[in-house]
Structures are given as C-alpha cells and as structure tokens.
Amino acid sequence: MENQKQTQNKPSGIAVFFDELSKSSGMVTFLAILTGILIAGLLVALTTVEVYDAFSISFWSGIKEALRTAWNTYSSLFIGAFGDPKKIAAAFQGGDGLEIRRAINPFFESLVQTTPFIFGGLSVALGFRVGLFNIGAEGQLFIGAMTSVYAGYAITGLPAYIHIPLALLAGAAGGAAWGFVPGYLKAKTGAHEVIITIMMNYIAFKLSDFMLRGPMKDPNEYTPKTPWIQESAQLTRLFPDTIRFHIGFFIALGVAYFVYWLLFKTTWGFELRTVGSNPNGARYAGINTTKATVVAMSLAGSLAGLAGANEVLGLNYRLVPSFTSGYGFDSIALALLGKNHPLGVVLSALLFGFLRNGSRQMQLKSGVPIDIVSILQALILTFIAAPAIIRSIYRLKKPDHEEETIKVGSWGGN
C-alpha cells in the first residue's frame, strides 16, 4: 500500500511553520487590527487643524505634528483603557486605598464594558454556527434586562446566593423567549430570521417603553423608571467604592466556556454545528433540523438576555429607558471578528471593551471624537471580512482551501 503519510524530503519544520503562519487566519486578524490602527491614526492626523497649521510652516514640522497628534490620541486611548502607569505607580507608593483604586479603575472599568460584549458576541456566534443570522440580540437584551430586573425587585426575602442566580435565569429566560419566536417561525414557516429578529427588536423597544411607563414603573418616581432591585439580587462587587467591577465578568467567562463545551464537546453541539455547516447533510444524518433551529435561536436569545441582566443587576440596579447603547448590534461585528468561536469572542470582546472605555478618556484629553473608535472598529472589520486586502498588502500566501465563510439560510428558509 502506497502511504502518503510518509513523505520524503520534507521541508524543515520552521519553514513549514512560517508557511502555515502566513496562510493562517490568525495572522490576518492580527494584521487587520494593526492596519486599522495605522489608518485610523492617519485619519486623526488628517482631521486635526494643528497638523495643517504645522504643515504651513514646514513639511517636517507638519509630519512631526501629525505623529504627535496620533501619538497623543492613542496614548490617551491607552491610558483611558488601562490606567496611567505613572499614576498607578505613585498610588501604590502612597499606599492610600482610595488612590490606588482610582488609579487602577480604568482597567477594571474596561472589563466592565467587556462583559456585555462577551454575552452578546456569544449569542450572535452561536446563531452563526447553526447558520442563523441573529440580528435580534439587541431586542433580546432588552427583554432579558426587563425580566431580570423584575425578578430583582419583585421577589423579596431571598438570600443572595439564590436571588442572584434566579434573577440571572429570569434574564436568560426572557431573552430565550424572544429568540424562540423567530426560531419557531423560521422552522415552521420558513420566515427569514433576519426580518423577524429586526421586527422583534422594535417590539422589544416599544414593549420596554410601555412597561416602564405602566406596569413596571416605580410609583415614587416622576420619570419612567423601575424600582431599585433588592440588594440580594445585585451582582457582588469585588472592590469597595469607585470600582464598579463585579462578578458578571467571571460569569461571562464561565458562560463562554459553557458555550464552547456545548458546541464542541457534546452531541447537541455536534447536531447544531452539522445543521449550520450543511443542512442537507444534517437531514441525511437524521438530525432534526427544525428542532436545532428553534433550540439555537432560543439559546442565542438567552445569551443576549444575560447581557441585559448583567447590566441591570451589576451596574444600574434598575431599568431606565434606552439603558444600553447598541451592545447587541456591536456584537454582530464582534462575533465575526472572533470567527464565531467562544475564545475568539472573548478576545474580541476585550478589544471592543477596552476601546470603548478608552475612547471616553481619549475624547476628554485629546479632543478627538469618540467616533474615531467606531471608524477603527469598522476598518478592522473590513479587513477581516475581505482578507484578500490584507493578503495583498503584506504579500501573504493564498490559503489552499476556501476561507471559512458565514453561511446563513437562504430566503425562504431551507
């Protein structure tokens, strides 16, 4: 028997390693982020008046000013996201607890911003893995916030170790219900999940408006707000005052691991991935594709619901109108960046969380608008979505197989 396992005159291990590295998508992701940062920096320089003023003096002073502007922007972004190293060092030397906490707060605040991204990204990624495009994370998040806040204020007299899980579960259940509807409609009638989830978003927004003004309104308030949740439902904070960091981040990591385990280590995940990868093959293999669609959408909804629960139980302690700013929508981008893998989602959520938190400080310090971070994110995503651009800029080798693309169900369902 001819066996191709043993090939003669193999090239050296290192050559193979670099060859593979240059073809791998990890390299593309890294270069996409780097290129995005460079171009965004250029944009900052180009939109700063001082740079033009400097150019009118001389070319070199223009270049210097441009570099200085970009450096300022990114260093204030960094300080906003991680904290100022000098201040941190000084605070630790001083030994004053409050000072230390103030100094390290940016880092933990970034983790706080990361947490809902992890939940939302997992929600979208799980949908993609099953071939479903969940645009509805934002709506599911709203519903999850609403149900968990209700469980948080209406149920009294429970110890925290029961009340917290219960309120989280309520959030997951609310999101799951919101994901179930489009899943069920898709499975039974072939209605496209993109349309249905968009519509469900609007229903969710309006429903929460109604609830906040009506049944869930705190009678002691003039503006639409729910009552405060019980202390026993608040996600435990790990530091005293000023640092808002709470156990939600660790719950998110745990849930990410759970999703990974479910998708890649269990028979259920095997079925879901099979349906997502080749629905015809799944049917041939005897997998119930209808059930998989409904289960996947419900699970995706519950993950987004947890993002909402995390916000109200960990930070706000009550629900107010328009309490989030587009976590659900950013999650779509983030899932793509993370290649729909739970670990990738966690990493991209960290990137998004640190960028988002850093951008406030950046705006304050260097006057560069927060929107530059959106542009940066958009650039990174463009390069991820069109790897050929990165490949040709950096002369990377063409991969020998088709790049993994996202398959979503065609119009009309199956």
Next chain:
Amino acid sequence: MAPLLELRGITKRFPGVLANDHIDLTLEKGEIHALLGENGAGKTTLMNILYGLYSQDEGDIFVNGNKVTINEPTDAIKAGIGMVHQHFMLIPVFTVTENIMLGEEYVKAGGFLDRKKAAAKITEISDKYNLNVNPDAYVRDLPVGTQQRVEIIKILFREAEILIMDEPSAVLTPQEVDELFKIMRVLVDQGKSIIFITHKLREVMECADRITVIRGGKVIGSTTPKEADTKKLATMMVGRDVQLKIKKTKSDPKETVLNVENLRVMNSQQHLAVDDISFNVRAGEVLGIAGVQGNGQTELVRALTGLLPPTEGKIEILGQDTPQEKPRFITELGSAHIPEDRQKDGLILAFPVADNLILNTYFHEPFSKGITLQFDEIANSGNALVEKFDIRTPSVNTPVSNLSGGNQQKVIVAREFSRPIKLLIASQPTRGLDVGSIEYIHKRLMAKREEGCAILLVSTELDEIIQLSDRIAVMYRGKILDILDAQDATKEVLGLLMAGIKPSDEMKSQAKHEEQIILT
C-alpha cells in the same frame, strides 16, 4: 519546436501530503492527453496549479516554450488555459449568454450590456464546434450535458487554446458521454488541445491520443491507447493486478427486507417523479435499478430513506411501515444509504474525517456517553476505518474537503458499511472511484449480500448493474417498466427498456442467444 504546454518539476505539498512530486508533463497542440491515476494521486491538484487555484512549491510552467507565472485564474486565462470544473459554476437563473458574459462583459454605449453581440459570438462558437447550445435558454432548464457544453463555450469565449477537463464524464449519461467525445474530437481537429481526467479506462482507450499515469504524486509513465490495454493501464495505476470483473455466486434470497407498494412521489417542482411503483428486495440479494438519470431514481431513493415524504403508497422495511418516518428512524432500523450527491448530502465538508465517519452514529455508545462526545473512541474507530478502507488522508482530523473526490466517497462507504445493517440503499456507489477502489467496493457489496443484507443498487453504469445484480428493474419516466432476472438481462434489452421500449419475449431470447454466440 517547443510543445504547446510543458510542466517541469511541479511539486506541491499539503500538510502531511506530498500531492505532486516533481511532475513533468507535456501537451502537444491538437492532442487529447488523458491523465490517469488512482484516487488521491494528485491529478486535480496538478490541474488546479495549472489554472492558478493553487500555487506550486517548486517547478515551472511553459507555454509555447515561454515561462509563465500563474498565480490567479486570470493569469491562466491570459495564457490561454481554461478549465471545466467538475462542479459547474453556472448561475441557474441567468441565460446562457449572461452566464458566459459574466466577468467578460460586452458593453454598449451608455454602459448597457451588449447581449446581442455576445450571443452572436456564442452562436458562432457553438456552430464552429458543433456544440448545439441556445444562447437565450435559461441554464436551470438545461440538462447536465448541455450545461457542461455551456462551460466549454465559456472557456472558448475567452479564447482558450488549452482546455482542462476534470472528470467531465462522471456526471453524464452514456449518450452524453458519446456526444462529449465527439465534441472533444471536433475541438482538437480545429487546433485546440485538451487535458482530460477520468477513471474510466474504456473512455481513455476510446478518446485519448496520449495517456500519462500518475501514482502517489509521481508520473509513473506515458503510453498511447495503441500500446496499452485496460488491464495494463489498471495495473500501472494501482501498482498491482486488478480484477476488472467480479465473480458472483448464485443468490440465495431469504425473507423480504424492503417492500414497496404503489409508491408515488412528487419532486420539488411538484411533478410526479415516481409513479405507482411496486417491488421488493429480499435478504441476500441485489436488486439493481437501471435507467437514464432523471427518470425518478433520485426521488425513489429519497422517499425510501425518509428524505422526501411520498404522496401515496406503502414502504415496509423489515415489516415496519415507514412512509412518513424520519431518516433517523429508518437508519436505526438497520438501513444504510450511500447518497447520490456526496458533497450535498453525504458529507459535512468542513468537518474532519473522524466526525464524518460518525455522522449517523454519534449519539450511540461508545461515541458518546450521555451528551458528551468521546473523542478517543471517535478517533480510534476513525483510524481503524481509514486503515480498513484505505482512505488516503494525512489524519482523521483533516477536514473532508481536503480529501480527493474518490477518497471522500470512500469515507461515506466506510461509514455506511461499518454499521450492522440489514438493508443497503446505494446510489452511484462507485462514482468517481478508481478501478482499484471500485474492485474493493464491489467486493464489499458482495460480502454484505453474502452476510444476508438486502441491497438496492441504483446506478447509471450498466456494467456495474449487470455485474452485481441478481434482478434488474428498469425505470423510465417514473415507472418500473420491467424487472428482469440478471441472466436474462443483456445490454440490448436493458438499453431498449431504458429508452422506454418494452421488448417482446422473442426479442429477449433472441438477444440472449446472440450474446451467447458472441461469448462462445
């Protein structure tokens, strides 16, 4: 004079596989050069390099003596090289003209597409090479053979001199294959040159001018149809003697395993595709279903396997009524299915080999305990099957999409044969396989029959049907015209039935008599 095309020392490595190992190949102007080799020998890889889909690790390509660099298909097209892919790349809802213009659009003043001018050129090409294609037809309405000719025109439209055809005959009916060969002749007579890949030795003998055999990524030798015969070619390919004919013992059918009564099935366009069919298959026998592709065989198989609910009729497997049952129920009864379209139904291309080998048993012990998959067991069983069925893959963790076409088919066969089964429904089980693998799979099929498995064999290969079946049913326009005993079935009689003509009894015995005279 330099040859039209010369490949020198082409080498291509994939992780764990040396797919092409210093391959030299020349193509002269006006010849049909057949490339022959077992599954995974590296033929498709070589052609993909030539067409710019992969880039070689070593080696050079020369056209008319000049070195060319081909990084992209556009480079190949510029160098006059075109490729007919095994899976057609046509857009069904576009017309022939629109499909052909795609990427090479003719534009009128004002930026509008000039369909007329393109259509005129298509008609001209079609007439010149006898391709007989209507430029205004919609691709979705065309039979497979015609779609393939559209692909050929697409290449000629771009002024290609060299045509690469990777297993063009695999999806065609025998009649369409004959037509294709005529067209290939016309093309080379008019000065084009063709590289042609196939596994069917008969086809090579019939239409090639020169034959190059590849094994394990290396060129083994070159020959011509005059110097070689099918037996010699088979030996060159596989590296050992191959039994082209298989010996069949007399069948000893036992109890009925599959019983079908008055079955009617609609296809996806709501036409009656299976029209009032009744038959049975018993343990230890092979019922062959012959017929020209598209006469309801696909729908029949889909109904039997639970993929398409029938509108009427009875399907009994081992005494169980199954017409409205799900595929899972039917496989769990002990029935196996080798589907006609391996990439669409039979495999999850992005999944590793090991996962594809447990595609319909993953929920059973030992592959899972509770809901957790047992990866050690999955890998062990995968390795054993890879060994047993000689699946050429670097490892069981390689995605199936990286395997050669024939090895993909072996993954399906290995999976379906490795379960304890009582009924096997096999649709084109040897499509795309090399002679060695066909021999192997035929032997396994016969062994299953000996074990008392009932086998329904659907194939458009008459030779395969005649060789393996105990009884042969011929389908025509959704009906079974006749069920013959294998010893009464001659190619002539089957041919008539497949064309919808019911031969009289004398004709049958006449044909049989003649065949006996020829044989003796």
